[in-house]
Amino acid sequence: MNIFQKEQASTVDPRTSRLSLSYIWVAFIAFVAAALCGVVQGMVRGGFLELPAWANYYQILTAHGVLMALIFTTYFIIGFLYSGVARTTGGTLHKAAIGYGWTGWVLMTVGTLMAGAMILTNEASVLYTFYAPLKAHPLFYIGLALVVVGSWLAGFGIFSRYRMWKRLNKGATTPLFVFMSVATFILWIIATIPVAIEVLFQLIPWSLGWTSSINLMLSRTLFWFFGHPLVYFWLMPAYIAWYVCIPKVIGGHVFSDSLARVAFILLLIFSIPVGFHHQLMEPGISEGWKMVHVILTLIVVLPSLMTAFSVFATFESAGRKKGGTGLFGWFKKLPWTDVRFFAPFVGMLFFIPGGAGGIVNASNQMNALVHNTMWVTGHFHITVGAPVALTFMGVAYWLIPVLTGRTLTPTANRMGMVQTVFWGVGMFLMSLAMHTMGLEGAPRRTAYTTYFDHPIALGWMDYQRVMAFAGGLLFVSAILLILILFYLTFKAPKGKTEYPIAETETPQPFPPVLERWGVWVGVLAVLIVLAYGYPIMEQIQHQAPGSAPWVTW
């Protein structure tokens, strides 16, 4: 049987399903553990809870960050993209792709357990940004390096599938899902190379005592080279769901195939050479170089505007096809009681203030108002914590039934709606409190404190209590989510669930140059050299006296 039949399978074969499901379940186990850490933090900072002597606030904060930002996201993304690439290239994956996938899973899981053990034993309370010269146990860094290397292997699996499909389907248009997955993993691999260099050549030898000091500026520059594209690595799979899956869920079409591809190319190019906007308040980087990165950062607004237009255009045309008339009649025709649509839609609403806040953060000196305040914490809770997380949840509600050969029952759907409302209300209250107290100067990443009863700090207490309450709502939502996903994996009635992949209404050819990856990686390489070449050379040639390792927790 030809596995690359023109008629696409509407589901995914068991071998791929097992792999995909294994990634997704690790993601959600990490998610619920991280949610527990989150609610504990909220209670501590709200003044409702005092930690026992064997636990420390910053240890729990490290666990929350590592598990949510690195483990939950990366595992879910790989599981989702593997399933979608299989679905759009014949419903299966060839042996090499499966092999890469499982090897990556094993490496990542070993790495996660190593890093997790170090956090649990309080050997690595350095937060998920692990800023030197705070020194964690070497196993923490080695564990994280394994997670990254494992994720590379998963990426090679996707590239391998893409190349095989191209070879066997000469002249055919690459499915949009595959194109976007390839772009996402090219971004991920390029973005993680510098942080891998930081971990392997700076942090590990230094934490083992082989080198006595570390070049701090270089380590920070390499970290933030990775730190910003990391957020696009979270966002692009959510965009894939918005562009490709949700239109099908609501009975619509892909609005514009070629513009979707252009948006992904722009995201790939303009999310990497921009890291200094995370370092605007730092010494040792000149004003001019900061501005270069600020400008490149802001260009990423364009693909986001394109995505917003395209998503709402899809909604409108689907709503009109169902009989919606007038300026906003189509809006009522959208499937508001379908969690597969409702959860990501709530996420999209969060993304509007989220994107606007991001522009504030990136705005050069304006950053001084919000840098390292709770505003920033609020910002990433309404970006990764709401649009990305809610989209992943919405995807999980249909993806897990697809992978297990079960169905999303009406009751499970209703429970999912309740779970979404809890998450949405919780995130809204929490991020509102965070943004407000951040503008008033409250610092992020800080345990319960009144700063010796300073009146300004006492004024933040009400917001901190709101955060604790909202953290409770979010935790209830997380528990509900896990229960529903457990039901969908093991208990829901057997049946055929369709993997939603939308297509354009009429065939839309796109300029072949869009798929010349060499060209785009070349453009990106030029931009990286322009934006980083001279500053990194300076940081190596004129480095400040190095820093010795410190353990201050």
Next chain:
Amino acid sequence: MHLHRYEKIWLILGAGGLALFIVLLCVNAFAMGMAPPSNMTMIDPAKVNETPPFDKPGLVKVGENEYDAYMTAFVFGFSPSKMEVPLGATVNFHVTSPDVIHGFEIVGTNVNFMVLPGHVNSATHTFDKPGEYLVLCNEYCGAGHHVMATTIIVK
């Protein structure tokens, strides 16, 4: 490649707004001198306490009601631990760290920057309102991070 007319308008407005915004940021930073704190001075973190002027942290008068404040941020405090400045004074803060990374934020002002060992970072503020200003560390630095604070009294 087909572009819907509304999308063209949407993108042109978006790109135009963006371009204007970037121009304003550049004017702000380079013509009006409001760039973010970017001091390029370096210092040996192991020898902060013996390197002038950080061997004697404190205020130095440099003009009529203008001062340089040399401070150190360390686990878990600031030196000098308390400062008094006259109302209306312009203070140029210069801060470094002998150990890990810290933050230097004067709540209610635009003074907010990173303090990296090996580097000196700076910002200026004119204290036009009297009161007890809260100075705190806003970059995680260890177990006592949340008690790392001091005050500046302006009267």
